[in-house]
Amino acid sequence: MSALPPYATTGQRAWYYSFRVICGLIFFFLIAPIVVIIPLSFNSQDFFTFTPEMLRLDPEGFSLKHYRDFFSNDSWQSAMWNSLKIAPMATIVSVTFGTLAAIGLSQPHVPFRRAIMAILISPMIVPLIISAAGMYFFYSRIGLQGTYIGVVLAHAALGIPFVIITVTATLVGFDRSLTRAAANMGADPVTTFFRIQMPLILPGVISGGLFAFITSFDEVVVVLFVGSAGQKTLPWQMFIGLREQISPTILAVATILVAISIMLLATVEMLRRRSERLRGMSPS
Amino acid sequence: MSDTTQNGPVLAADGTPLKRSLAKALRMQKLRALMLIAPLLLFILVTFILPVGDMLFRSVDNRIVQEVLPNTVRALETWDPASSEIPDEAVFAALAVDLKAAAEIKVHTKVAKRLNYENPGLSSVFRKSGRKVRKWDVENEGPYKERLIELNDGWADIELWRTIKTYSGTRTMGYFLNAVDMKLGATGAEVRPETERIYNTMLIRTMRMSLIITFSCIMLGYPVAWLLANITTRSANMLMILVLLPFWTSLLVRTSSWKILLQQQGVINDVLVWIGLVGDDNRLVLINNELGTIIAMTHILLPFMILPMYSVMQTIQPTYLRAAKSLGATNWTAFWRVYFPQSVPGIGAGSILVFILAVGYYITPALVGGTKGTFISNLIAYHISTSGNWGLGAALGAILLAVVLVLYWVYDKIVGIDNVKLG
Numbered sequence: 001m002s003a004l005p006p007y008a009t010t011g012q013r014a015w016y017y018s019f020r021v022i023c024g025l026i027f028f029f030l031i032a033p034i035v036v037i038i039p040l041s042f043n044s045q046d047f048f049t050f051t052p053e054m055l056r057l058d059p060e061g062f063s064l065k066h067y068r069d070f071f072s073n074d075s076w077q078s079a080m081w082n083s084l085k086i087a088p089m090a091t092i093v094s095v096t097f098g099t100l101a102a103i104g105l106s107q108p109h110v111p112f113r114r115a116i117m118a119i120l121i122s123p124m125i126v127p128l129i130i131s132a133a134g135m136y137f138f139y140s141r142i143g144l145q146g147t148y149i150g151v152v153l154a155h156a157a158l159g160i161p162f163v164i165i166t167v168t169a170t171l172v173g174f175d176r177s178l179t180r181a182a183a184n185m186g187a188d189p190v191t192t193f194f195r196i197q198m199p200l201i202l203p204g205v206i207s208g209g210l211f212a213f214i215t216s217f218d219e220v221v222v223v224l225f226v227g228s229a230g231q232k233t234l235p236w237q238m239f240i241g242l243r244e245q246i247s248p249t250i251l252a253v254a255t256i257l258v259a260i261s262i263m264l265l266a267t268v269e270m271l272r273r274r275s276e277r278l279r280g281m282s283p284s
Numbered sequence: 285m286s287d288t289t290q291n292g293p294v295l296a297a298d299g300t301p302l303k304r305s306l307a308k309a310l311r312m313q314k315l316r317a318l319m320l321i322a323p324l325l326l327f328i329l330v331t332f333i334l335p336v337g338d339m340l341f342r343s344v345d346n347r348i349v350q351e352v353l354p355n356t357v358r359a360l361e362t363w364d365p366a367s368s369e370i371p372d373e374a375v376f377a378a379l380a381v382d383l384k385a386a387a388e389i390k391v392h393t394k395v396a397k398r399l400n401y402e403n404p405g406l407s408s409v410f411r412k413s414g415r416k417v418r419k420w421d422v423e424n425e426g427p428y429k430e431r432l433i434e435l436n437d438g439w440a441d442i443e444l445w446r447t448i449k450t451y452s453g454t455r456t457m458g459y460f461l462n463a464v465d466m467k468l469g470a471t472g473a474e475v476r477p478e479t480e481r482i483y484n485t486m487l488i489r490t491m492r493m494s495l496i497i498t499f500s501c502i503m504l505g506y507p508v509a510w511l512l513a514n515i516t517t518r519s520a521n522m523l524m525i526l527v528l529l530p531f532w533t534s535l536l537v538r539t540s541s542w543k544i545l546l547q548q549q550g551v552i553n554d555v556l557v558w559i560g561l562v563g564d565d566n567r568l569v570l571i572n573n574e575l576g577t578i579i580a581m582t583h584i585l586l587p588f589m590i591l592p593m594y595s596v597m598q599t600i601q602p603t604y605l606r607a608a609k610s611l612g613a614t615n616w617t618a619f620w621r622v623y624f625p626q627s628v629p630g631i632g633a634g635s636i637l638v639f640i641l642a643v644g645y646y647i648t649p650a651l652v653g654g655t656k657g658t659f660i661s662n663l664i665a666y667h668i669s670t671s672g673n674w675g676l677g678a679a680l681g682a683i684l685l686a687v688v689l690v691l692y693w694v695y696d697k698i699v700g701i702d703n704v705k706l707g
Contacts, residue, residue: 138338239651265532
């Protein structure tokens, strides 16, 4: 498929190009719904569609009013701050526990490895509504329902599978003789961990952390049940907005979130390539 | 070997036999690994597994009837629910004692609510009588049978007594039977009349729509994965960003985007009207129905299909296709007989993943599904947060969880959970 050979028949040519067009359309389907939000968010009217002024590229048709609304509206602002308070804490908890466990899991002889792995990945698999309902009942019983700590713990649990998956994947390529060499030269396990192992697996740990961050930052079902009005996050506010009266401010929020996702994606891709390069350099 | 036979077992440097020394070292290694895993395992158990287990327990828990009406339940033991007579004075006397005690601490409404799920109308009988019985002297003001029936003729209804008798145990299958549109009658499980069946329809709809979504993801994901696996790594990396960006974009952003695009006054309808495909007066209804849910969820779950397919297709040697063609196969035969069978593991992995994620979806169906396009999750949420029938919500959740766990197990068997890739 990489290139059309010169002897290709007309039929083959037709197929070659139509296949590419089909793929192009699928890529369009994937990306268009995300991209279309961006110009719509600069609409100067309270409409959710392109106004004639916008289509004429008339500057009158565009404005920053939805962004101004987002930054001046109290409920949106408190939602944003709540999200920014919850997500980093949840990330720290899941990265700390997750990295330690991933290192344990990648040791050569771990009893019940498969079963442990299945349990640790389960928060990703169990339908969110079931996790949310379970946490709602259980956390109310132990007094964590409606508290900041409750939401952080719940989100940390949801982020853990992502940390485990990315960090164990990085550890697969980790050269064990490096830690042995360090031990051989007199380093104790803690020094070995922080000076040898940690710098090498750091890209994986950071990627896992970013996954955990975005999981918490985007999460709405669990926070709806476990949180109370004091923990209303950005996705929660969006959910209410979409369900009750949809206000165009959502478009501005969505655009900001898309920008954040692009930044996170770029970081993860950069880290992935860096660690692939590093792995290519170290002897296998 | 000769060493062992001549001088005893091989010894380690400190004098212990090498075999024992090795076993000890291995044990230490295992212990260290487990020590590293233990904090997280404990964390997940407390914050996640226990809550889910706690909720599942609610689906069979029925302690409330025995707690609130202990004397009545004991007195009813001798009563035969198949008989056509309502219970005798002794049972009514016990009921009066229980009702008075319950009404004093205001828990009679709880048992009323519980029994009302099984026999609508029971709630008012308990509530009204409870208020009155509270003022009675339940020691010596008999006969209670006549007095209670006089208070509310609901007590003369034999169906009420059959319901109490059926639900007097501390465990019940009632919620599960409700969740599959059956009920526990006096003689055992029976199917509900056709007009009362909603949960089976909902379960079947969830399954059917998840299958449609999985299938559309296969159809859309396969060509893209094929393209990505068969172009240069450089271009594949570039195009991969188009797949990963939706994956990283907030679920709510994507859902709100679809909500805006699919509206009757939305962008898609505007474009269709502008092209002239659709008249301005009969714009398509794309949202608040099954179609809306299917379109939005296919878009949301497509990356989960493309990524596993791509990683399998990357390993398929292009030389196989060339060999097949050089042996005289047409393009189609070469693809269908040589390439496709090798890509099946990718399709399998992607399909299970997409299906597992789809059956449990809540947010997207709730926002774009209207009433026709909602899933079982939406019904569970309704019972947990609105109707208060937690047991039924838990039973529906248990059924959903069972479906998901079976698929998770299959996924683990054929793909292995360690092989999940996230970009």
